[in-house]
Amino acid sequence: MKKVTINDIAQKLGVTPSTVSRALADNKRVSQKTRDLVKKTAKEMGYQPNLMAASLRRGKSDLVGMIVPRINRHFFSNVISGVEEVLNPEGYRLLIMQSNESLQAEVEAVNSLMLNRVAGIITSLSVQTNNVDHFQSVAEANVPLIQFDRVSKELEGAKIINDNYSGAYQATKSLLKAGYKRVAHLAGSVLLKAYCERRRGYEDAVRDEFGKLDEDLIIKDAITRDAGYKAVKEILDKGADAVFCAGDYSAFGVYEGLNELGVKTACDFGVAGFGNEPFAEMVYPTLSTVEQQGKEMGRISARQMINAINGEAYNVEMVVPVKFIERVSSNKCP
């Protein structure tokens, strides 16, 4: 069974392919009657437009590229869902690639997407990404670029970010309000603005409370579960009685460390995380953390993308609010 093309339809109807093409595109310049007729027979004949041909002709495809560090991170898969929710109804499809937090993989992903002539790229940079030359080709080809969460100021285009500062501020504040006196911080990579903002939120919350800050209580680059686990002894030695972690995984690592040392979370030691991973409400005690609204970020990114593709303005920076979710871990039993 071979594919039916607009030529087949034209032949059957005794008109030219151009008319068929126009009719299917609902072009006002072809009479209503012909339009209806063409559409009807197209359906009868089981016509399926060849998007590749159309894309080639137009010089633009209906594919939008997306590069994320890891698809299996709750936050990123939520963003993807949000993007699909907006993009699919508009006729765009998502070409998803993972950087696996590797710069090289990111470079390859960009190249590969450009080869496929995507209409635009939505991305969140890898941790490793310390230069963004590989996005040059994107700009040169006038392909719109939307960054979310982990963005680089060096790149043009829309940037959609979380209100990391305020989330961190609230989380830290909640520990202080519960009565903890020396709140430590497990920070993320200094290369990523998101983590710097979280650190800033933490610092300001502490300063607002005590008028000063003990830099010693900040552990750099401790974003993994293992790093959290290992940091516990260090911050305990430094006299910390609570910790705000820049991610939920390191927060869970802290749980494990505390457990091993027999320190009781949410009694002797307060913990707050960031990200609201699914496990946050399943661990014991439940983890107070910051919810990032990934789906909403995805929707916003996708809308910006549509605007950009349509040639409308999009060179904005948008901040999506976050929500601190207070559970048990940030409490302090009397």
Add this chain to the structure above:
Amino acid sequence: MKKVTINDIAQKLGVTPSTVSRALADNKRVSQKTRDLVKKTAKEMGYQPNLMAASLRRGKSDLVGMIVPRINRHFFSNVISGVEEVLNPEGYRLLIMQSNESLQAEVEAVNSLMLNRVAGIITSLSVQTNNVDHFQSVAEANVPLIQFDRVSKELEGAKIINDNYSGAYQATKSLLKAGYKRVAHLAGSVLLKAYCERRRGYEDAVRDEFGKLDEDLIIKDAITRDAGYKAVKEILDKGADAVFCAGDYSAFGVYEGLNELGVKTACDFGVAGFGNEPFAEMVYPTLSTVEQQGKEMGRISARQMINAINGEAYNVEMVVPVKFIERVSSNKCP
């Protein structure tokens, strides 16, 4: 800056586009010298092949479609990673769509992928999928179809499934070995073979132990966290002292129910799950469950896809082994 094409290269070199095309494809029929020269100048000129044009010409794209129920399920995102791992180096890209467990969305996803002329489709059916007519067009267009995990016997093509039976058997057996006497089962949808197999594994393990089976201890369609939570009272009333859940989420629901009633998990009541979700080792007590090797399934599916695209045989059914991971929840304190 306009795109450079093979024509530009040809012109510059004083050869014809065909030669350039062949040279770039490493066709033996063009001299080594010309090949090298062409490749060199192509690189110099910053040539980027237009895959859309090539695809149109070939009648096949380098896109492989993938439809999964939910991208944010640990298992599925792992499969996706496995697929990418094999497909990307071969020059194929993944077009991912979600069915959100809805038949209609699945239908639309199939159509949309076919419009994009994907080289093949890898899929795991939605729970709702009770008929597979929408895959007719796939078969008719000779587009290879690889199913994994949730498969339909009514469809041609490769089927990659987990050894659900054996995983369930082992999980149930471990509860029995720990000393539990009345093991209940929270089953999944009867429409999905995977869940039927898990049930069968459970049943056989119980029969092998006691020579008989109490059907009353099987709760149908209890796969969600909430269903697990609600089922607790019922199975306790029926005298169960342990439960094998067809999924980790319902197992966690059971935890919550037991907690509320003051029944101690892994002491008074044993629990085993299926899926090895990330939270399984983070909950208290840690959940004994069955690991599904999603990444490996992805790799296998992708390899089958490559074979299929290359016209090699692929009409097989493959069973991927699972691994029961014994943690704390299936123990029985003395």
Add this chain to the structure above:
DNA sequence: TTGTATGCGTTATCAC
């Protein structure tokens, strides 16, 4: 070993 010619299916620019 290289060139010639043609077409993949569509859309856009003319003309009528």
Add this chain to the structure above:
DNA sequence: GTGATAACGCATACAA
């Protein structure tokens, strides 16, 4: 309102 024609960029059957 419709038709004729060309072009998007590439790959291949056939010639030479």
